[in-house]
Amino acid sequence: MVVEQQLKAVGIGYSKVQLGDVALESNPSPAEMSSLHERLSALGFELLNDRRSTLVEKIKNIIIRLIHHTDGEEVNTKLSVILAEELHMDYHYLSSQFSAAEGVTIEKYAIQQRIEKAKELLAYGQLSLSEIAYALGYSSVQHLSQQFKKVTGQTPSQYKTAPLTGRMPLDKV
Structure with a gap:
């Protein structure tokens, strides 16, 4: 809404205005x-004007x-397939552009986002660790725990007992 207001002003x-994308009717x-x-x-x-950004x-x-x-309906579909289909581009091209701009691979970025979501779900305390692992598309609790510790330096259990170690805003991940 804010972007629409500024465009009108x-x-x-x-x-069309959606998250991260505006379709202009003419060249301003x-x-x-x-x-x-x-x-x-x-x-x-x-305001992002260049194609890579x-x-x-x-x-x-x-x-x-x-x-x-989402409610995990696309959890079992590979991220590479989803990105290639939604953006109508070859995944290798997407991956190289992302890595060049961000200094991290798409996979590592997705893992960081999954861990942030796991932190959120752990803080709520409504789901077990196995339910969280399943909801985030991990093959096992052990796999989630390994990635969680690699990213945060804590196990999910340690994080749950001391959640004040903090979550990051999604745009800062």
């Missing part, structure tokens, strides 16, 4: 783009949606 026509003038950039920056948003944001948004905003 600057007078830039658009046909440099002055309009500058004004939009200033307005969005003041609100904590970043836009692609990386799309990849991140898909991963976040899959891990944090």
